[in-house]
Amino acid sequence: MTKLSVNINKVATIRNARGGNVPNVCQVALDCEKFGAEGITVHPRPDERHIRYADVWDLKPLLKTEFNIEGYPSPDFIKLVKSVKPHQVTLVPDPPEAITSSAGWDTITHLEFLKEVVADFQSVGIRVSIFIDTDLKNIEFAAKTGTDRVELYTEPYATDYPKDREKAIAPFVAAAKLAKGLGLGLNAGHDLSLENLAYMHKFIPWIDEVSIGHALIADALYFGLEDTIKRYKKQLE
Numbered sequence: 001m002t003k004l005s006v007n008i009n010k011v012a013t014i015r016n017a018r019g020g021n022v023p024n025v026c027q028v029a030l031d032c033e034k035f036g037a038e039g040i041t042v043h044p045r046p047d048e049r050h051i052r053y054a055d056v057w058d059l060k061p062l063l064k065t066e067f068n069i070e071g072y073p074s075p076d077f078i079k080l081v082k083s084v085k086p087h088q089v090t091l092v093p094d095p096p097e098a099i100t101s102s103a104g105w106d107t108i109t110h111l112e113f114l115k116e117v118v119a120d121f122q123s124v125g126i127r128v129s130i131f132i133d134t135d136l137k138n139i140e141f142a143a144k145t146g147t148d149r150v151e152l153y154t155e156p157y158a159t160d161y162p163k164d165r166e167k168a169i170a171p172f173v174a175a176a177k178l179a180k181g182l183g184l185g186l187n188a189g190h191d192l193s194l195e196n197l198a199y200m201h202k203f204i205p206w207i208d209e210v211s212i213g214h215a216l217i218a219d220a221l222y223f224g225l226e227d228t229i230k231r232y233k234k235q236l237e
């Protein structure tokens, strides 16, 4: 079964536009869970332009499903995550000024660093996932870090899907098979949507978890949050 983790960054973006507490990020997270989400994902960035470190603290005692925190493992991020102790941390190689995540790790160059960080989080019982693209060597080296899972960076799939979906999915199936063969759990995310999610799930049904934010929150403007979450879950049946 593939779990749906809703990324609520964009909810915080709307809230921050006015400086108050509308919409209430914690309430939205709880409603996502009530409507069927099996996890909540946040990506606190160094400039706190959407999710703030304080939100992460506020969310932790409230959530009943799986909490996934994504980010670059800077000293501040590591301290936050190790104190909050979510179920999962997803390591993303974004520089501080990144507008959004746009690449997976070069696990060959950063092998020693990743090994240390992975072990550090695991030592306090936090499952680790490494954000990665479909390069097979990078996946082999991800396994050498000791990580529990990898998260496939799905933006290239989403971009190519409307042009040629068979071609778009092929490198992801190869990467997913390799990850499985190496004993790694598998997550996927970035630009997944109602348009492209079912097709990915059909070819890679062993994905453990998808994290979806941008398209899902945009869809909620039209369908409402409850109906939208149900529609996404239907794609994963």
Ligand SMILES: CC(=O)[C@@H](O)[C@H](O)COP(=O)(O)O
Binding pocket: 007, 009, 010, 043, 045, 070, 092, 099, 100, 101, 131, 189, 190, 213
């Ligand atoms: C790692 C990843 O793919 C997500 O964190 C995504 O980048 C969302 O982050 P933003 O909401 O800041 O674009």
Ligand SMILES: NCC(=O)COP(=O)(O)O
Binding pocket: 007, 041, 070, 188, 189, 190, 191, 192, 211, 212, 213, 214, 215, 216
């Ligand atoms: N890990 C990917 C994620 O959390 C959400 O990405 P997106 O759906 O906002 O592109």
